[in-house]
Amino acid sequence: MDQFIREKIKQVKKGDQSAFGEVVTFYQDKIYQHCLRMLGNAHEAEDLAQEAFIRAYVNIHSFDDRRKFSTWLYRIATNLTIDRIRKRKPDYYLDAEIKGTDGLDMYSQLANGAKLPGEEVESLELERYIHHEISQLPPKYRSIIMLRYLEEFSLQEISEILDIPLGTVKTRIHRGREALRKRLRHV
Amino acid sequence: MNCNKETIELMHNYLDGDLTSQEECDLRTHLEDCEDCQHYFHELKRAITLIKSAEQFAAPEDFTQKVIQNLPNEKKRVKFMRWFKVHPVLTAAAIFFVLMMTGMLSSWNTDSELVVSKQEELVVEGDTVIVPEGVTVPGDVLVKNGNLMIKGTIDGNVTLVNGKLIDDRPIDSQGLMASAGEVTGELETVDRMFEWMWYQLKDFFKGVFSF
Numbered sequence: 001m002d003q004f005i006r007e008k009i010k011q012v013k014k015g016d017q018s019a020f021g022e023v024v025t026f027y028q029d030k031i032y033q034h035c036l037r038m039l040g041n042a043h044e045a046e047d048l049a050q051e052a053f054i055r056a057y058v059n060i061h062s063f064d065d066r067r068k069f070s071t072w073l074y075r076i077a078t079n080l081t082i083d084r085i086r087k088r089k090p091d092y093y094l095d096a097e098i099k100g101t102d103g104l105d106m107y108s109q110l111a112n113g114a115k116l117p118g119e120e121v122e123s124l125e126l127e128r129y130i131h132h133e134i135s136q137l138p139p140k141y142r143s144i145i146m147l148r149y150l151e152e153f154s155l156q157e158i159s160e161i162l163d164i165p166l167g168t169v170k171t172r173i174h175r176g177r178e179a180l181r182k183r184l185r186h187v
Numbered sequence: 188m189n190c191n192k193e194t195i196e197l198m199h200n201y202l203d204g205d206l207t208s209q210e211e212c213d214l215r216t217h218l219e220d221c222e223d224c225q226h227y228f229h230e231l232k233r234a235i236t237l238i239k240s241a242e243q244f245a246a247p248e249d250f251t252q253k254v255i256q257n258l259p260n261e262k263k264r265v266k267f268m269r270w271f272k273v274h275p276v277l278t279a280a281a282i283f284f285v286l287m288m289t290g291m292l293s294s295w296n297t298d299s300e301l302v303v304s305k306q307e308e309l310v311v312e313g314d315t316v317i318v319p320e321g322v323t324v325p326g327d328v329l330v331k332n333g334n335l336m337i338k339g340t341i342d343g344n345v346t347l348v349n350g351k352l353i354d355d356r357p358i359d360s361q362g363l364m365a366s367a368g369e370v371t372g373e374l375e376t377v378d379r380m381f382e383w384m385w386y387q388l389k390d391f392f393k394g395v396f397s398f
């Protein structure tokens with residue numbers, strides 16, 4: 001697969017848009033999902049994932065072929081989402097949660113431990129619940145937890161994606177895991 | 188949790204694959220004796236397993252298409268090259284046609300000089316080419332940007348471009364008609380650019396197919 005992407009990137013560097021289309025198709029779900037988990041809003045996620053790919057195309061010549069393309073692409077996408085989160089006004093948070101994705105009340109209840117999900121909880125509900133719990137983490141832990149356990153990047157790669165020292169990645173992943181341990185211990 | 192922070196730190200380092208074998212041994216020994224830490228470690232590992240089972244999302248169906256639509260314009264050369272790969276025959280034909288057109292146009296526009304095919308028998312007077320009486324010109328004759336007067340015989344086709352065939356017959360003398368010039372092949376007069384192109388194309392294809 002790496003070879004496939006490498007070939008496509010070569011063509012893209014020559015300006016071939018249809019080769020880029022294949023690259024987009026290959027990564028679209030991962031990048032869209034990454035943005036969605038970072039932002040918690042499908043419309044914004046699509047918007048930023050689109051933007052991430054367009055930036056990747058425009059800046060393709062600054063991509064070093066010897067490195068991993070996915071790391072570079074995630075870096076673009078992550079930076080965009082972090083910028084977006086920073087620009088949000090505090091009331092936007094509230095707004096988003098009121099309009100919010102369905103079943104938020106249930107999640108809040110679950111999170112408070114008021115009603116523990118039993119054996120009967122459908123697996124989809126559990127998946128949603130986990131997704132929601134991840135989305136409740138502060139962004140700086142969330143991005144690392146996602147990159148490590150959902151996208152399966154190494155800590156070194158995460159340090160490159162986020163452009164922060166490896167030591168900081170480790171500290172944050174420890175804290176992220178602690179937070180999730182507390183949130184998920186009753187599941 | 189009675190145990191010190193150090194053990195928890197070891198657990199996290201273990202999860203990051205950062206433990207020396209000595210540290211790993213220490214952690215294992217401690218876990219065997221400490222139920223609290225066992226439980227804590229179990230919760231950490233379970234959290235990781237759960238995270239991995241988070242709901243998956245797919246990008247909207249038209250995602251790639253939208254990205255491509257919003258890209259800055261592709262270099263024309265690349266678009267052309269890709270088209271070439273998909274339609275090699277059509278492209279070859281198109282390139283050929285473009286070259287022909289531009290070649291023909293420039294030859295049409297730039298040459299206003301008299302051009303005559305090489306036969307020695309032809310006599311040129313000003314802008315008129317004459318086939319003298321009693322003379323037979325072998326082969327095809329081309330006259331461009333000039334007139335042609337045929338008194339003798341042309342043993343082949345005649346092409347007149349941007350010029351006229353001058354009829355030298357005295358109007359009053361019907362008798363001379365028989366002795367007027369003769370062309371054994373076809374006589375073609377071309378006086379428009381479009382026809383000129385058509386003529387060249389025909390000529391080219393004749394050449395191609397005679398191979």
Ligand SMILES: [Zn+2]
Pocket residue numbers: 190194217221222223224225
């Ligand atoms: Zn202990």
